[in-house]
Amino acid sequence: MSGYLGYDADLVDSLRAAMTRAEAELAAIRCADIDAQSAMRAVDRARSTLRDTWLPFINSLYQCRAFDGYNPTTIDAGDLINSWLNLVAVQRGWRVAADPLPVPVGPAFEAMTIESARALGEALSGPAGADDMTMEEMAWLQGRLAEVAGHPQLVAALLPAFTTAGWANVCNKLATTRQHAVTEALLYDGSISDGERAGWAGIDAVFVSLGQILNTNQELHPRSDLTQLLIDMTPYAAALVVRQLDVGVDTLVAMSRELIDRERVALCYAEETNLGPRAADLLMVKMLATPTAATTYVMTTVDDPGLVLDVAYEPGLGNAMLAAGTDPASMSPDQAAQAIPVLIDWILNESTSSPYMSYNPLLAVAAVDLIAPYLLPVLRPDADGYGMTSKERKAIQNLIIDNNAALDHLLAARERIATTLGTAISDPAASFMDRKNAVRDLAEILAIVDTMVRASDIRSAERDVAEYELAWSVVGFAANAVSSYIETPVVAGAVGSAGPALQKMGELFGLGPTSVADVRAASLNRFDVVTTVAAASVVCATFDAMVSAGRIPAGTALPPLPDLDQEHVGVAYSHDFNEWLDDLDPDVATELDGIKQTIASDHEAEADANGELLGL
């Protein structure tokens, strides 16, 4: 038996009429004879069967208005909302009938109960969970899940009924819809409008609730393994889940690496390779917003830096991960010594790959972010360095020098660079040797940056001159070519010499490029200025530290400052500085002079060494 009652309304009505007549006929049969007593009892039982059992039952069908359109029915299991309704009805032992009244706009349901939450889990685990959802279904699911997420008892009812396959089906379907929508929006005009974003806001809301549900469950059952749910999901779907989870940094990073790695492999075989933002994009945004996660991820992927820089649809995210992950604020010196050389090698290798540079044209800028806090260990070939070869050091500098944006970025990062050294120089409690070492580091950094800028300027001048010469050569060639078709020799000669003549006139009126020699001289002069300003700055900082420490009495004349209007700034400053030293305590004067000489000589020495490396 199915438990389902089916009937023909008209025929049942006829049956009811016949029963009524039969009951009346039986009532009319009377016989008081003693030998008819048994028969009369049988007649009474027959009447009772009709009067007390079947007529009331059939009348009850009329009373429940079944004949007015409330016919028993079954619910189409293909629809998520109806599947859920059906499961709720079954769990409650209800019979289901059609309701002839029009359906109100927007589903309105009673508050979720334990059994309805369980039914929701079952419905999502069924075929309806794997089907495309209408906007109405999405809105409904969003509301139901949000309600469940807010009540641990509902979460406890939902999860056991929500199978792993169900999770995968639902999340994969929603994620695919979202990924296609985002891709379509980006391909349209390269940006995402609020209207476009609203298109997948419902999906995001569902994932928020799913994440809350998992977080609630994790609080109740800390030993449950969330990763099991992610196995059968696409990386993008799993990423949409993971970014909603309240997990520790190590777990987040482990999940991220696994998903990003899986996504990268899968992409090789993907039928559809033009998808936009991927799991890597979602997870990197999450990691960038999670303190220390970027560093942990960089360290976790140090065996395969491509998992940082060659996985996101938006290369800027990989670059941002690199900068944040290698920031000394979160990366320890030991970690840096392990990771930075590997990352630089990877960058240098990829910088020669046209496809990669086409994908990530700002790689040189990213390289600046990477090495800016570690200029000395990366570029100084001594025991404190990372053991980079001269070829590697030259290559990384050339990568930056040849990219104006990267060089500008390096100069803009000067505060970040100086911050790591400035503290030691101006620390009143620091020993003389500590300060001197800090000054040496500062001088060398300045020298490195300065030689890189000089190299860039000189190369730029070389390019400008070459371009200028090429332009006039072409003009001259064209003029000569034209003159060869002119028969009058005088005119032909005039035309053929027009190119060189114009070039000379242009240079005479200052239209020509600055010569390489001029640039080299100017850069050397600026180098002297930079050295002097650096020395003066360090002397001032040291002077302040000594006054604070009581080694120089208050009221002592302040150190001199470089006069930048002088033709030879360094010479003039040295003169003033030596005169100022004469009035100081001899020990203090010796110490300050040592520091000034340190920065000057180390700056010069490092500049010479780095200049030689770069071929200046």
Add this chain to the structure above:
Amino acid sequence: MPPGPGSPEQLRQRSTLLRITASKLDATPALVLYRRAGDDVWRGPTPTRCLDDLLRMRTQLLATADELRANARQLDLRADQIDADARTRAAATAGGAG
């Protein structure tokens, strides 16, 4: 003077009444209700039980009618027996007197 209880006339009156009642039962529409409650009208556990009830009721009513007719026959036999006994006694009385 009406017939006394147990008289042949009374027994035959009772017999007739019982037969009339049996005839009414034979003709009651309750016996054919089952024809209106088959699978063409409704289906399901409850309709099945209803059909069973109607068939059982039909069987019981027919049996009741048969029972009434059997009782009527018994009354007729008793009336006939009383009449026969009366005739035997009358003949014996007439023979003794003659």
